[in-house]
Amino acid sequence: MNKLNLDQNMIQDSRRLAKQIAIDVQKFIDQHTTVTVERTVCRLLGIDGVDSFDVPIPNLLVDDVQNNGDLSRGIALTIASALQATGKNLPDFISAYLLGTVKLCGHPYVSCDQVRQILDPYMQVTFAKIKENRDTRDAFLLAYPQPKTEIYVIVATGNIYEDIVQAKAAATAGADIIAVIRSTAQSLLDYVPYGITTEGFGGTYATQANFKLMRAALDEVSKTEKRYIKLVNYASGLCMPEIAAMAAIERLDVLLNDSMYGIIFRDINMQRTFVDQYFSRRINAYSGVVINTGEDNYLTTSDAFTQAHTVLASQFINEQFAYCAGLPSKLMGLGHAFEIDPEIENSFLYEIAQAQMCREIFPQAPLKYMPPTKHITGNIFRAYEQNALFNIATTMTDQSIHLLGMMTEAIHTPFLSDRYLAIQNAKMIKKSMKSFSDEVSYRPDGLICNRAKDVLRQAHELLEEIAQMSLFKALEQGVFADIKRSFTGGKGLTGVLEKHPDYQNPVLDYIEGVSHEN
Amino acid sequence: MKIKPYGDTSNDGKVQLSFTLPIKIGALGMEAAKQLGKQMGLIDPSVVSMEAIGENFSFYIVYGSVTHQIDLSLLKVAEITTPTFDKEAVEKLIADHFDRDLVFIGASTGTDAHTVGIDAIMNMKGYAGHYGLERYAGIKAYNLGSQVPNEVFIREAKRLHADVLLISQTVTQKDVHLKNMVELVELLEAEHMRNDVILVCGGARISHELAKELGYDAGFGPGKFAEDVASFAVLELIRKKNKTKK
Numbered sequence: 001m002n003k004l005n006l007d008q009n010m011i012q013d014s015r016r017l018a019k020q021i022a023i024d025v026q027k028f029i030d031q032h033t034t035v036t037v038e039r040t041v042c043r044l045l046g047i048d049g050v051d052s053f054d055v056p057i058p059n060l061l062v063d064d065v066q067n068n069g070d071l072s073r074g075i076a077l078t079i080a081s082a083l084q085a086t087g088k089n090l091p092d093f094i095s096a097y098l099l100g101t102v103k104l105c106g107h108p109y110v111s112c113d114q115v116r117q118i119l120d121p122y123m124q125v126t127f128a129k130i131k132e133n134r135d136t137r138d139a140f141l142l143a144y145p146q147p148k149t150e151i152y153v154i155v156a157t158g159n160i161y162e163d164i165v166q167a168k169a170a171a172t173a174g175a176d177i178i179a180v181i182r183s184t185a186q187s188l189l190d191y192v193p194y195g196i197t198t199e200g201f202g203g204t205y206a207t208q209a210n211f212k213l214m215r216a217a218l219d220e221v222s223k224t225e226k227r228y229i230k231l232v233n234y235a236s237g238l239c240m241p242e243i244a245a246m247a248a249i250e251r252l253d254v255l256l257n258d259s260m261y262g263i264i265f266r267d268i269n270m271q272r273t274f275v276d277q278y279f280s281r282r283i284n285a286y287s288g289v290v291i292n293t294g295e296d297n298y299l300t301t302s303d304a305f306t307q308a309h310t311v312l313a314s315q316f317i318n319e320q321f322a323y324c325a326g327l328p329s330k331l332m333g334l335g336h337a338f339e340i341d342p343e344i345e346n347s348f349l350y351e352i353a354q355a356q357m358c359r360e361i362f363p364q365a366p367l368k369y370m371p372p373t374k375h376i377t378g379n380i381f382r383a384y385e386q387n388a389l390f391n392i393a394t395t396m397t398d399q400s401i402h403l404l405g406m407m408t409e410a411i412h413t414p415f416l417s418d419r420y421l422a423i424q425n426a427k428m429i430k431k432s433m434k435s436f437s438d439e440v441s442y443r444p445d446g447l448i449c450n451r452a453k454d455v456l457r458q459a460h461e462l463l464e465e466i467a468q469m470s471l472f473k474a475l476e477q478g479v480f481a482d483i484k485r486s487f488t489g490g491k492g493l494t495g496v497l498e499k500h501p502d503y504q505n506p507v508l509d510y511i512e513g514v515s516h517e518n
Numbered sequence: 519m520k521i522k523p524y525g526d527t528s529n530d531g532k533v534q535l536s537f538t539l540p541i542k543i544g545a546l547g548m549e550a551a552k553q554l555g556k557q558m559g560l561i562d563p564s565v566v567s568m569e570a571i572g573e574n575f576s577f578y579i580v581y582g583s584v585t586h587q588i589d590l591s592l593l594k595v596a597e598i599t600t601p602t603f604d605k606e607a608v609e610k611l612i613a614d615h616f617d618r619d620l621v622f623i624g625a626s627t628g629t630d631a632h633t634v635g636i637d638a639i640m641n642m643k644g645y646a647g648h649y650g651l652e653r654y655a656g657i658k659a660y661n662l663g664s665q666v667p668n669e670v671f672i673r674e675a676k677r678l679h680a681d682v683l684l685i686s687q688t689v690t691q692k693d694v695h696l697k698n699m700v701e702l703v704e705l706l707e708a709e710h711m712r713n714d715v716i717l718v719c720g721g722a723r724i725s726h727e728l729a730k731e732l733g734y735d736a737g738f739g740p741g742k743f744a745e746d747v748a749s750f751a752v753l754e755l756i757r758k759k760n761k762t763k764k
Binding site for chain 2: 158173187266300378417
């Protein structure tokens, strides 16, 4: 597909630059670990639950090693050594540990081979479960093939049971993908809350128990609707790999997982996020979860018309980080958005240029296209019109993941009827314009082709600049979303550790070694 | 003067409603929607559309005429009465009355992660062609971003010797914003800072009336821009300055 007549050499060179940028950061990533990476190791060994103060056990263990042992060697080494010294199996050891009858730290270290030997049986249980989930998903998708463009809506009541009611209604009305928005500020918690939750603000806590409930509910609707309804949650934040592990275990299908979102929009330290996103994306790759990146967010802060190239540059970078983590193109839901001010003359044409350009540059990627939010005023009728334009752009340019806009954006979390009306809007356009994209081509010297060329050229220039100064420096200078972040600023830096030369992480070794046929 | 909604004739009182009922679509739902309209004070409610949402819900659009009328002479509204100047006029006001830059700090406080509002007012670029405070000569604008705890916000206000504090609140589910906004006022009072600053809030669901009720100097809702906020704050600062002189 090459309707825009884009310069293929420039695209190739952009990829080369992005790869150079990502590999430079990857060197840093490979030398570091974080507290949430180590907690994820615990989770994939099957350690779950909370103590009597509601502190998750993975946090207890990692904090203990950070205070009384050496976390830079990896928690796997400490756990394997403790099991060897006490002669207990892992579940018995954890029970005894919670009672205070055994210690985690201070045992003589076992060898590298022994770590693998001792822990392998536990991690294989989890990996078998994840493998089974992949097979279940594949079977569903074989039975119910997915549409070219999938309709994605959010639920955000704060109460998982209420979310389920709304999710089922939305799925029945035609939604293919349901995202459960997280409670505000969960991304800044350095632990994952535990258990079923019925209270949250602006969303519902992402917990493994909530994941399980929603998955079961959606499986039910999938069978009655004869469509596989996908489930989405959010990894970005201080617990990226832990959420990825929980998502793998409970068969989520899509995770918001951006290599830079936490840094830019949540002021999470950049060292922390880069290390975390790597392990989390490795888990996504193993579990066959589609990642969604967050470039759309740049346009809610920066101007969508003048900063369009930052979105493309970031997509190139996110793509290379994803390759570094073993994700194939078909799991890369790169993000972009319909956010140009509708008061700008021909704004719709510029939106088409951007969306079509994205489609052509990343032909295999399940692109995530976000609706207008910034220029929504509270006039629900105007918003409905803006969303119709957005839906037309989606259909015209064959986007993959179609996140529906709500007419009540900026008023409240969507009512049941808001979601219903949004789905009706999208469905009518999708149906009435079904073959439209096959029918249109664009004038080679026209507004749309020229705009796409400009954006690509600017993105290429920006990538050249970033490659020259390194991504760390570029973030310090506020290249994306006009937001500046320092190398040692932000939240979560104390949770970053340089790996000891004898660092052990049998879980990561295993998934790095397994090349799945994705 | 007494008024009623205007459909296509004076005093026809026409209104439109839409809502969802937790009931399967059917004649019963339609009658329920109609009765609901009656109980809400509509004469001749007419259910013009009814659609199924999933199995257990149905959606209705209803038109009708309200019997109620509003006597405008009995109403009192809190409105910002100071005028709005354009950017250049605000800059001139500052230059004429102060021999220093005025310090504005702003944030989306509490757990709120949304920055659209505060960015629209503060960032260089502004919103819809209205430049933000960062671009104003005579104003030092500090946008602290989102999820700023009230304690941190106050600490920064002290450190930067802020004249004007701007609070943005977007998430209003379960009134989380009210608690947070009241807490800030209480903390400012405890620190004996409340009278030293102009305290302004804004957001899609914020009105001037609500702001006054919560102990703020002003509140700005949708459709307000940097110059509205700047004009109000600068005029207030001038008024305060003159008062202390006397």
